Amino acid sequence: MKALVWHGKEDIRCDTVTDPEIQDPRDAIIKVTSCAICGSDLHLFHNFIPGMLPGDIMGHETMGEVVEVGSGVDGKLKKGDRIVVPFTIICGECDQCKRGNFSVCETTNRKRHLADKAFGHATAGLFGYTHLTGGYPGGQAEYLRVPYADATHIKVPPGIPDEQLLFLSDIFPTGWQAAVQCDIEPTDTVAIWGCGPVGQMAIRSAILLGANQVIAIDCLPERLSMAEAGGATTINFETESVLERLKELTDGKGPEKCIDCVGMESHVMASLPDTLLDRAKQMVMLESDRPHVLREMIYVCRPGGIISVPGVYSGLSDMLPMGAFMNKGLTMRTGQTHVNRWTDDLLCRIEEGEIDPSFVITHTVPLEQGPEMYQVFRDKRDSCVKVVLKP
Numbered sequence: 001m002k003a004l005v006w007h008g009k010e011d012i013r014c015d016t017v018t019d020p021e022i023q024d025p026r027d028a029i030i031k032v033t034s035c036a037i038c039g040s041d042l043h044l045f046h047n048f049i050p051g052m053l054p055g056d057i058m059g060h061e062t063m064g065e066v067v068e069v070g071s072g073v074d075g076k077l078k079k080g081d082r083i084v085v086p087f088t089i090i091c092g093e094c095d096q097c098k099r100g101n102f103s104v105c106e107t108t109n110r111k112r113h114l115a116d117k118a119f120g121h122a123t124a125g126l127f128g129y130t131h132l133t134g135g136y137p138g139g140q141a142e143y144l145r146v147p148y149a150d151a152t153h154i155k156v157p158p159g160i161p162d163e164q165l166l167f168l169s170d171i172f173p174t175g176w177q178a179a180v181q182c183d184i185e186p187t188d189t190v191a192i193w194g195c196g197p198v199g200q201m202a203i204r205s206a207i208l209l210g211a212n213q214v215i216a217i218d219c220l221p222e223r224l225s226m227a228e229a230g231g232a233t234t235i236n237f238e239t240e241s242v243l244e245r246l247k248e249l250t251d252g253k254g255p256e257k258c259i260d261c262v263g264m265e266s267h268v269m270a271s272l273p274d275t276l277l278d279r280a281k282q283m284v285m286l287e288s289d290r291p292h293v294l295r296e297m298i299y300v301c302r303p304g305g306i307i308s309v310p311g312v313y314s315g316l317s318d319m320l321p322m323g324a325f326m327n328k329g330l331t332m333r334t335g336q337t338h339v340n341r342w343t344d345d346l347l348c349r350i351e352e353g354e355i356d357p358s359f360v361i362t363h364t365v366p367l368e369q370g371p372e373m374y375q376v377f378r379d380k381r382d383s384c385v386k387v388v389l390k391p
């Protein structure tokens with residue numbers, strides 16, 4: 001089959017690889033009908049997250065049709081079922097899965113010794129996302145093996161196009177969880193850094209959850225326009241002072257809730273000197289992340305507020321203002337998304353027409369054009385916000 005394969009830093013190719021097969025009774029194989037490129041894939045593209053090996057198949061936003069099921073799938077899935085595959089591989093049985101903490105499932109990371117060392121504890125297995133999370137082949141491919149398939153799936157009805165359902169795999173529940181973690185009150189201002197696909201979903205979610213005001217921050221005009229269309233007031237951090245504008249828009253109080261939809265690769269700019277220092281430290285392996293947004297959020301958040309961090313960080317972040325964080329009594333909530341915790345609610349909202357997540361798609365191309373689209377999405381060329389690939 002054809003698949004997008006990681007060969008090294010900034011080197012992803014569309015290769016012919018062996019078709020996946022059932023390896024365990026709980027496996028299923030799907031024929032992929034749509035998959036997408038995520039901002040998290042860019043961290044792997046740049047080789048910022050350790051544990052990728054040449055030959056690894058990329059991709060964790062995938063949906064398709066079940067073509068084969070193992071004997072242990074136990075009637076939960078059958079040939080012909082249409083499923084979206086959550087990016088977190090879950091067993092459905094462990095203590096964490098029972099609590100709904102699916103992204104820290106205690107069973108599915110088959111390389112837990114690596115993650116135990118890096119993070120203190122292993123987290124769930126993830127598709128197409130480094131050997132720290134199990135080294136499972138991803139879904140930017142014609143076929144995907146879904147381990148623990150009896151639990152790791154979202155069954156979706158016919159009649160709704162792939163484009164409206166695909167993002168149940170990751171970015172829609174990710175934006176949603178980021179907003180839910182803010183415990184939004186009707187009087188709250190929610191400030192959201194980053195208007196990429198995750199930021200766009202967080203903006204819509206914060207509005208659906210009843211925020212009084214949503215403020216979105218980025219520097220890319222087409223992404224800011226999309227944020228505005230979703231109901232946000234926008235700040236362009238290249239031409240305006242984020243701190244001053246946020247104070248102005250909140251009568252000097254600061255936003256009650258702040259969401260980081262940027263993560264470890266905050267833009268490096270001469271006007272933001274801390275980002276230059278982070279970049280220099282990254283180059284000599286003294287720091288793994290560029291946490292400019294975390295610093296800004298801690299500084300500007302209203303005392304007693306909540307900071308929600310769906311943006312991915314990989315290791316060590318320097319110069320976080322713990323003094324401000326502690327003395328202002330802030331709370332931070334974060335995590336890879338517990339996808340299946342939100343599925344029933346979000347699928348229902350799509351079916352009822354409350355939200356159509358396909359608004360974010362700007363590019364739909366054949367899988368073969370994947371390698372080129374990694375560059376376009378990374379460089380934000382051609383007003384690219386979200387790429388869907390069709391195998």
Ligand SMILES: NC(=O)c1ccc[n+]([C@@H]2O[C@H](COP(=O)([O-])OP(=O)(O)OC[C@H]3O[C@@H](n4cnc5c(N)ncnc54)[C@H](O)[C@@H]3O)[C@@H](O)[C@H]2O)c1
Binds near residue numbers: 197198218264309335
């Ligand atoms: N927690 C999860 O489960 C989960 C799931 C999916 C994605 N993510 C993470 O979410 C983050 C965003 O993903 P995406 O797909 O939207 O990526 P993206 O790269 O398309 O978007 C990031 C956006 O941040 C903007 N940005 C950069 N520096 C900024 C700054 N200083 N202030 C404000 N905006 C800034 C960029 O211009 C860009 O539009 C990534 O870190 C990704 O890994 C996490």
Ligand SMILES: [Zn+2]
Binds near residue numbers: 040170171
């Ligand atoms: Zn993702």
Ligand SMILES: [Zn+2]
Binds near residue numbers: 105
């Ligand atoms: Zn589990």
